[in-house]
Amino acid sequence: MPVQCAACGKKAILKRPKTADAMCRECFYWAFEEEIHKTIIDAKLFTPGDKVAIGASGGKDSTVLAYVMKALNDRYNYRLDLYLLSVDEGITGYRDDSLETVKRNRDQYCLPLKIVSYEDLYGWTMDAIVKEIGLKNNCTFCGVFRRQALDRGAMLTECNKIVTGHNADDIAETVIMNILRGDIARLRRCTAITTGQEGSLPRCKPFKYTYEKEIVMYAYFKKLDYFSTECIYSPNAYRGYARAFIKDVEKVRPSAIIDIIHSGESLSIKKDVKMPVQGTCTRCGYVSSQDVCKACLLLEGLNKGMPKLGIGKPHKVRKVRDIHGYV
């Protein structure tokens, strides 16, 4: 006797990783999309007329995000103006290929695409940065620059919100990483479904409760066109440990991912813990808790031939800059 779909009783062809329910393909699509719709509605992520930039890397998460955002926008008449926004970090043999995927997605989903590059914004490609700094700290440059690049690209297209494909697994990993680092400020922020302070655009994560395994399953069954190669410069060992830990725990407790997110959401910070105060960078005007933002510091280091200048904790960076007399 074939296994029956838990929703409609027809023949099941898959087991949902999140609930362990046996399902047919159509009921899985419906359940997956409806959970994302519920997340969007419960968190009031959008208002009609919003111009929303979808951070599109060509990878599985953002490709599924673009597809589902468009489908839900049509189905529920959110009345959103959707754009694809890609950041070209200048990584030969990786981003150039994935951008080709995003260009195909632009045509497949009939969504306008804007591409901004590190080279235009900062005068440096990641290829050139890696030549200077090597593989060890290059993810710091890439992450800090991408954050601003997405904001700047969204502002260029007059978008008022950004959505990214960060999923439940990503968020659970970030909670664990911030606990291990004792980074209280980030720990408080990292489970928020919308982030972004004054001076930067609101950034939302509609996949906050969506399991990575289900995103892969959805992309596979829908035959979506996405790029699946890992970044050639990304050893990212620390996140790798958090990921491996969560995967291990998940084997004995399948709800571990959601449980970690809920734990992160419920944490409260003691009143006497000092938190960074947000201001603006005195050089570029971008939001920053220091007088000069991290992107400007990293750029200063690169341009002065001291690429390690902006790496590390703010007080150590300040000390090095004082010694060298940088303003």
Ligand SMILES: Nc1ncnc2c1ncn2[C@@H]1O[C@H](COP(=O)(O)OP(=O)(O)OP(=O)(O)O)[C@@H](O)[C@H]1O
């Ligand atoms: N180059 C980029 N241009 C635009 N958006 C990006 C880019 N890189 C990352 N993002 C956004 O940030 C999210 C998380 O990025 P991350 O690097 O963690 O990749 P990921 O989890 O592999 O996601 P994806 O499968 O979409 O590449 C992506 O889903 C996407 O929305």
